[in-house]
Amino acid sequence: MAVTEDFVNLRMLENGSPVNMEATEVKMRQNEIIQPLLTDLYQLTMAYAYWKSGKVDDTAVFDLFFRKNPFSGEFTIFAGLEQCIKFLFNFRYSDSDITYLKQILPPYVEEEFFRYLKNLTVEDVTLFAIPEGSVVFPRVPLLRVEGPLIVVQLLETTFLNLINYSSLIATNAARFRMAAGKRIKLLEFGLRRAQGPDGGLSASKYAYLGGFDGTSNVLAGKLFHIPVKGTHAHAYISSFSTLADLKTRDLAVYDENGSDLIESRDFVETCIKRRDQLATLLGILLQEANDGELAAFISYAMAFPDGFTALVDTYEVLSWSGETPSQRYISEPRLHYRSGLLNFCAVAVALSDFGYRPIGIRLDSGDLAYLSNRARDAFRKIAEELTIPWFAQLSIVASNDINEETILSLNDQHHQIDCFGIGTHLVTCQKQPALGCVYKLVEINKQPKIKLSEDLEKVTIPGRKDIYRLYGSDGHALIDLMQKHGEPPPLAGNRVLCRHPFLESKRAYVNPARVEPLLHIYWQNGRCCQPLPSMEQLRHRVQHQLGTIRQDHKRNLNPTPYKVSVSDSLYSYLHKLWLQNAPIGELS
Template identity: 65%
Template sequence: MTDVKNTGDCFQKKTGQNSIVQPLLTDLYQVTMAYAYWKTGKINGHAVFDLYFRKNPFNGEFTVFAGLEECLKFLEKFRYSESDIEYLRQILPTSVEEGFFEYLTTLTADSISFYSVKEGTVVFPRVPLIRIEGPLVVTQLLETTLLNLVNYASLMATNAARYRLAAGKLKLYEFGLRRAQGPDGGLSASKYSYIGGFDGTSNVLAGKLFNIPVKGTHAHAYITSFNSLDELINTLLIPKDGEVPNDFLQSSLKWRESIASMFNILLSEVSDGELAAFVSFALAFPNGFMALVDTYDVKRSGLINFCAVALALHEFGYQALGIRLDSGDLAYLSGVARSYFEKIGNQYNIPYFNKLNIMASNDINEETIISLNEQGHCIDSFGIGTHLVTCQKQPALGCVYKLVELDGEPRIKLSHDVAKVTIPGKKNVFRLYGNTFSLIDLLQRSDEEPPIMNEKVLCRHPFEESKRAYVIPSKVENLLLLQWKDGRIIRPMPNLQEIKENVHNSLKILRSDIKRSLNPTPYKVSVSDSLYHFLHKLWLDNAPIGELS
């Protein structure tokens, strides 16, 4: 297993990874709406849009906001190229006036103000993660791309954070590139699972671009590529503190005899091809030997061969790292492996042997980890693929982007489904803290005075009249921060490590019953008294009185 050094960020920003994040990465209706706005003289209406979601993913009660850096980079380069205009001219009806295309070439995001929650912050339904203000056409044209950039990033970071909560202090590695939804899906999975709490990835390009630790040992194909010991041509290894090479295969064979007899295994049951593979891998990585032990039979072959090679390495002054299990009953097999290691460690008085790393990597998901923890197991680290990177339990987060104000007038989208009613008007969001935990989020109209520390504030359920509470916050945090204005990113962009720490800290101030996997408690998102009345008056004013027929 090669555990990789931190290499600084010298490789970042050298590739065109996001070359497809451009104004045309959008739905056509944004462009047709832009034309209709242009025709009707509404292009410069001052719009306010909220980007938020309605329901936490994975049957949970929290979400981690991510994707902000990519949104801001998109704003920086939001400009239609000549070739974009040429394409639009081809696909729009010939009746579309030339002046519109000329108008499009002048568009930038310079006229936009962009507020958002800090990347890596824990967020909840109905809270605007992003609030955008500016000319109607530009704000509308940004919708699809921003949703695309926030949805998967936040979903992935949330998923990873849930695995982290389930795994406690065990190490977690993202191994999902081969099953991810495309090349970029794989890269994003590596990046946002690291932010969410993973310790590294197998994805080399993600390591290079994002400075994430990279992990890897070998695959079954490596083991099956060896049929016999004769395939080993050079079997010499220089001891760690020596200069004269010695025969490493002979040492491994000698140890294998002792170990097989210690565990009552016939040598004929132990695969020679597997030993050849292990020996060759140890010769290549004497300081980083980690072996996949389930190609043939874990108990009767894989563990015996691994222990033999690990003891040979010990004799040569090196320390093996451990094993990976990729099939079978992981609770049971990890226990068997640990008992082998402890028996050998005690027998030969090699204390680190007792603590050799056991990694599991077969179709692991959040439930598997929770169930393994309940059963008891001896696993130190998990390599997680498909379930993590595709967010199999719920592969999309339903962020939406809604117009809440235009030229100072509030806008509301009604729906028979209360959860789909928008909270109108330009709003601020405050997080109110108790002494240890965050208590509640409070949405206010933008012209209200913010809540004050240690002063009582009335927080209301947005839709249920009788649900109200006074809160005396010991700390008040303004969640929506100005990130972009006048064509510039306003505040220093945190690096990945800092965002990762923000996730960690943000989750720490959330009560554990809100974070638990089974039947978590919902976190409260409230509105001020003023916003409550504003919302309900507007609702009544806009809802037609039905007629039963």
Template identity: 50%
Template sequence: MAAPSRNTCGLTERSVRERVPPLLNDLYQFTMAYAYWRAGRHQEPAVFELFFRDNPFGGGFSLFAGLHDCLLFLRSFRFSDEDVEFLRSVLPPATDPAFFQFLRGLDCSGVTVRSVPEGTVVFARVPLMEVAGPLAVVQLLETSLLCLVNYASLVCSNAARFRLAAGPRRRLLEMGLRRAQGPDGGLTASRYTHIGGFDLTSNVQAGFLFGIPVAGTMAHSYVTSFNSLEEVWPQTLAAANGDPEPVDVISLTKGWLSRVCELLGAEPEKIREGELAAFLSYAVAYPQNFLPVIDSYSVGCGLLNFCAVALTLCELGHRPVGVRLDSGDLCKQSVDVRRVFRLCSEHFSIPAFDSLIIVGTNNISEQSLAELNKKVKGVNVMVGVGTHLVTCTKQPSLGCVYKLVEVRGRPRMKISEDPEKSTVPGRKAVYRLVDMIHSLFSGVHQRLHKRRVYPHRHS
């Protein structure tokens, strides 16, 4: 079942302020800021660039994400009296008290940001953000900006890879909240996997804060909590055509179960009554949104029970949605389930069975999704992904860095014994070169204030 999106910009801004206060920072940012201030350099104009050194997941690109949160963070950046008092307690006792007054009046009104648009395909060593402003202030921003960009861009890029593996039409559901690294990790994952190409999330709070459509089915616990049909209540359901006389759904479902078992050559006495009761109870509660998990005991048994309940709903004019598979060989099971749906549709003349969906959610990785997409082409399977998506199993960090490139208009460079860690000095303009068929074939970095060599290739 899916819920509609909503616009909650104000809630989003408040959420960022609560999650990323100015004290969410490394201590050495404050000690450096004090040293700048003590030396009288805190107001010197400086420029930092944020970038990553290698494309993630062994691939050829990343998606840039986190910009919106960064801008909200900069807008709300301000130290409270309580913040300043805590800093007074952790910085060395000899720290000049006037420095704390300086911090209390600090904001980002003098900071400017140049950036590629959020969601843009980006590459290694290309500046994602350029942050310019007073030296002490832009130094203090480093850790928080990296925190906001690193995971957001990584999980967004991971989502894009899942989308590429799935193809453009298959619906993707993010359902990783319970496996995420904490509540904030779960919210960040839900938001940026949506930007990366996922259609839905199971995370209700993410739907509330960010307007992402939410969806869900049922857990195995609901199925296994039932023992018999006596637990189904109410035992009647009204037809969708408005007939006020409710129908005994237990008798109707038993009749359909016998017909389905006969069609498929199954033995009715081997059916798990508790599972049938769970499905029927859920269908009575959600006659237009019936989508149960069918492998709590076995897919074969669950499929028979689903078909019986779904055919009951169809007879009453309601429209079941489909089934969820959560274990075993999803490729084979999806094909087998679809075959049974088509057989029921043809044999019982129920066209709605042709449009039933199958949701696969068995610890799906990028590789298994690509395999599923290859083997079940033409089968309407929606995929739910959790662990491998939100934890970015193949690579735990994007490795973004925030490096000084200019002070007082003079380029600055870090030269390291490790060539990979050396930086390119100065502010830059970035150009992408495309060929006659609009395929990207190269990129160029140029000093920002030089005459543009490729004025029509700027991105």
């Protein structure tokens, strides 16, 4: 199976320096800032204190999990695992790291400790994980990390950083996909508003994983093999003032069989003629149409004759000729891009005259449901009157500050949009910009650990655990079940008691038609021990996994919580430990 190329020192590759690298090393390269020092200082001060107190040989188990699904939803897509594995593969403190740490730690920190760090490897770490691209739920460990206490502790911050945002954006993308439906194209346009350069790259990558069809981000396309899309901005349109700005007028006519160019003809003239004709047909005044815009459309069509998409709302036609600049815009929907629509249709029909097929328009403002319907009306009218049937199906892209709720509301209004370009709300996850994964100690030297809290949400489930997903006979997931490691796994066709981890009275017998163990071993003895799926495989997995989750868990409004349970044995174990660990207080 292919390993997706994470981002890599491309220039170094070009310079030929890693000629002798092993194929694995190349596959495992990633952004250099993902390195052991990309962590919180307290991981290193703890490491020293552990080391100093003779806990070098202590072993520990940590669970990485989140407590609440994002976006007021009831599911999460797990992503970022591959990056964690690459981080393990490349984990090593460099000489300059050690030099820096010597500077910032107190002078009495022993030299021997720095030697220990320099030689530290992740050879003895074992990583169990749920496969990337899975649908996951609160409290269930996404990672179970086992090994020397000091080493597994040192992995915490970087793992959290790599998983939190990746999973958040993949979940956000999957939610947009569900809102838009399968038919609609979704493009990620968020690079300019993302949280830093890598915020942008990660967004493009994990939005694609979560169900988007492409990105505008060229580097993401290059590094992750994601389809890249884009046409032009308002500036392109504004850069033309009149038709005189067009320095070439001729375009090759395409053969009807679609193969050979047969001659060149004056394309500009055709566009102008077609505009005169269409103005009447569409009921738009010729003086409403801006000539600079027409020139821009023509030039773009001549550069990309079979890829012509036009941004049509650069010149807003105000509804009231005497309107002064100080008047605020009128809120009832109106076709404010009459100039762009007429100019686009003129160039699109002219392209058709020359044997090409344009793609469509992009709307970046206004009432998108209303405007997309008016554009579709115009396209249908032209399709019929000029007998160009495909004209009715021209694509309408919308890209103005779209979020999940906008799409759901547009659906109710029967929009005619074929594609959404989504930026800020997708990449910054404006509705909830952080997922709160945590990394908790659940076992030390084979002794279970529990973290108590007055806030039940913060109580941890102790010990090394196995996780199963139980499916009903209709193929839908019924419940996730955590067991103490080593308990016999639940069996298909056998009744199993599933308990709420904290509420004594909440329990149910479940008779699964199928049982799926969720945790798999991904890293052991210094090696990755699973094939890492390609991006396409991950995308497919997300959609397939979502298909196994009942609709009511996935809906936007008041979704039903999916149940996460513990076995009877784990329940007793947990509550026994709880009482052992809770000091007896006094009423004050």
